[in-house]
Amino acid sequence: xxxxGRMGGFHxxxxxxxxxxxxxxxxxxxxxxxxxALGDRSAEEYDDxxxxxxxxxxEIDAVSVACPSELHAQVAIAALDVGLHVLVEKPIATALxxxxxxxxxxxxxxxxxxxxxxxxxxxxxxxxQVALRDGQLGRILRAxxxxxxxxxxxxxxxxxxxxxxxxxxxLIQHLLERQVVEVYADGGRFVHATQEDLxxxxxxxxxxxxxxxxxxxxxxxxxxxxxxxxxxxxxxxxRAGFVEQVVELTETGSEATSRLxxxxxxxxxxxxxxxxxCIIDDTAEPxxxxxxxxxxxxxxxxxxxxxxxxxxxxxxxxxPARVLEAAA
Numbered sequence: 001x002x003x004x005g006r007m008g009g010f011h012x013x014x015x016x017x018x019x020x021x022x023x024x025x026x027x028x029x030x031x032x033x034x035x036x037a038l039g040d041r042s043a044e045e046y047d048d049x050x051x052x053x054x055x056x057x058x059e060i061d062a063v064s065v066a067c068p069s070e071l072h073a074q075v076a077i078a079a080l081d082v083g084l085h086v087l088v089e090k091p092i093a094t095a096l097x098x099x100x101x102x103x104x105x106x107x108x109x110x111x112x113x114x115x116x117x118x119x120x121x122x123x124x125x126x127x128x129q130v131a132l133r134d135g136q137l138g139r140i141l142r143a144x145x146x147x148x149x150x151x152x153x154x155x156x157x158x159x160x161x162x163x164x165x166x167x168x169x170x171l172i173q174h175l176l177e178r179q180v181v182e183v184y185a186d187g188g189r190f191v192h193a194t195q196e197d198l199x200x201x202x203x204x205x206x207x208x209x210x211x212x213x214x215x216x217x218x219x220x221x222x223x224x225x226x227x228x229x230x231x232x233x234x235x236x237x238x239r240a241g242f243v244e245q246v247v248e249l250t251e252t253g254s255e256a257t258s259r260l261x262x263x264x265x266x267x268x269x270x271x272x273x274x275x276x277x278c279i280i281d282d283t284a285e286p287x288x289x290x291x292x293x294x295x296x297x298x299x300x301x302x303x304x305x306x307x308x309x310x311x312x313x314x315x316x317x318x319x320p321a322r323v324l325e326a327a328a
Contacts, residue, residue, distance in 0.1 A: 002049045002075055003067030004028040004037035007089060011064050012037045014268045021276045024060060027052040028067075049075055057082040062112075062279060064272075065089060070157045073098035076113065080105050085112040087275045091166045091299065092292030094158060099296050103289040107320060114275050114285040115292030117170045119227075121270035124240040127247040127260045128175055128231070136249060137233025143172045143205075144215040144232070149225035151191055159195030160187075161303040162296070164218040169203075169302075170287075170295040171229065172214050178206035180214070180298040182313050185305040190221065197221060201302045216302070290319050 001012055004026050015023045023041065027049040028034045034045050046052040049067070062085035065075050073093045076086045086106070092115045093099040106113035119125065131137060145168035152163075173179055180203050187199035198221055203214035227242035236251040247260040274286045294317055305312040 001026040001037070001043075002028075002052065002063055002065050002079075003089075004030070004033045005066065008033070008066040009037040010268060011066050011272075012041070014266075014272050015064065016041060017269060018273055018276060020280065021272065025052050025056045050078070053078055053082050053084075057084060061085060062087065062275075068157050069162065070094050073102055076102050077105050080109045080111050080113065083109065083111065085275075085279050087114045087116060087272070088292075089116040090118075090170070090292065091115075091158070091162050091296050092289060093296060094162060096293070096297055096300060099289070099293045103293055103320065106289055112275070112279055112285050113289040114278070115287045115289060115295075116271060117167065117287050117292070117295065118267045118271050119167050119171055119242060120174065120287055121265070121267040121274065122242050122245065123262045123265045123267075124229075124242055124245055124247050125171070125175070127262050128229075128238065128240055131238055131247075131249060131260060132175065132231075136236060137231060137238055138235035140176060140212050140231055140233045142213045142215065142232040143176060144217075144230040145172065146217045146226050146228045148217060148219045148222035150223055151197065151220040159189070159192065159303065160197055160199055160218045160220055161299045161306075164220075165199065165201070165216055165302055166295045166299045167227075168216055168218075168229065169298040170291060172203075172205065172212075173294055173298070174291065175231075176205055176212055178210075178212060179294060179317060180205050180301075180314055181207055181316075182311055183298065183301045183305050184311040185302045186309060187219075187306045192220060196303065196306065199302060199306055201305070203298070203302075290317075293317065 015021050025044040027046040029047050063079045065088040072088050076088045079086050147164045182204040185201035189196050198219040201216040205212045229240045231238045238249050240247045248257050250257045301312040
């Protein structure tokens with residue numbers, strides 16, 4: 001475990017609950033943070049992640065990275081270079097060139113690099129996928145995501161575009177199987193000392209007559225957290241609450257709302273289990289580096305659009321050659 005702050009502490013606890021994974025070493029420059037994360041657990045401790053890789057790389061299979069986002073690329077690439085599989089918290093990085101280098105290095109090293117977009121493992125996503133597969137909504141016309149809450153004290157190296165919007169940018173591209181091709185956003189910094197803390201964005205997904213409009217609302221100014229996604233289709237509207245793990249469907253022309261069946265799951269535990277399983281079974285990462293790159297590119301475009309107050313077009317980002325060959 002590299003990084004034992006608030007999120008790193010959640011990582012350590014979740015890893016220890018998996019029957020096929022054991023935390024054997026942690027690295028963080030803060031002694032107190034390491035002790036809080038470990039609690040009564042026993043593990044090797046390092047105040048420098050480089051020493052962990054130097055000393056323990058031959059004895060471990062993978063690293064879980066939850067250090068500050070601006071260090072993700074440096075840490076992940078170093079771990080890949082010594083032959084380790086890597087789970088890196090989202091965002092994959094804070095700069096697109098870094099994210100692309102990470103993606104390329106993982107392919108060269110033939111190691112897993114999974115991005116921790118934890119909402120993918122929320123059971124509401126499975127319920128949404130079933131509804132889409134069964135055609136319950138018909139053609140999707142609009143996706144509206146809301147991810148708001150109070151100002152976090154722990155985040156200083158990223159604003160809401162990278163910290164919050166990446167969740168929903170990943171989700172809507174994954175669920176709708178379309179890439180964000182254009183964004184138009186506005187917002188700014190109102191309370192946070194250095195980063196934007198409120199953004200509203202109109203996004204266009206797909207092209208060629210098969211487009212979906214996306215609307216994203218993200219901020220750190222709302223007292224009560226909300227994590228919601230609404231899909232508007234020709235046959236109905238679906239509303240999902242990620243915190244409550246509830247999905248409701250209202251058919252067009254009807255006022256009756258039905259609740260879709262969901263089996264409650266702890267997303268972080270499911271995410272880590274999936275990462276461990278892809279290593280054990282040597283299968284593709286459930287959330288690939290390429291998908292992390294796409295979410296970051298869209299988030300950076302949103303931030304740029306808000307800064308210049310005009311639309312920003314994204315370049316097409318096809319999967320790397322190895323992914324295309326595997327699909328064929």
